[in-house]
Amino acid sequence: MTIAVDFDGTIVKHRYPAIGEEIPFAIDTLKMLINDRHRLILWSVREGKLLEDAVNWCRERGVEFYAVNKDYPEETTDNNQHFSRKLKVDVWIDDRNLGGLPDWGTIYSMISQRKTWDDIINEEVSSHNLNTCKENNPSNKKKPWWKF
DSSP, rough: OOEEEBBBBTTTTTTTTOOOOOOOOOOHHHHHHHTTTTEEEESSOOHHHHHHHHHHHHHTTTTOSSEEESSTTOOOOTTTTTSSSSSOOOOOTTTTTTTTTOOOHHHHHHHTTTHHHHHHHHHHHHHHHHHHHHHHHHGGGGOOOTTT
């Protein structure tokens, strides 16, 4: 799967033009996705030195992107007459998603198990309903220690 990943607000906290601190588990999750043989493309509004800084920040932490702000590493306006900033990817990971950025554990589950956001929500609702039923069942309630 080819996955576009935003930088500011997704991998690191928003501090643009500076680089914010890592969002918990972002780097570990990106490494797992790479190990699972997904192609990761860094997709950022950063350009020039600011973009280089972001790429190097990730590289220093062991994350090497397949491409940066393009569909494949060798892509240029010379060899792609239809060059566009619109990537051809399967999944976008971006803090500007409708509903915001899920935690990185949820992101990994969605990608590795090929689940949709609806699947995740429905599982949480089902789990909540099951737990509520168990809690409301009188046979599941423990007796206080002082009662015999």
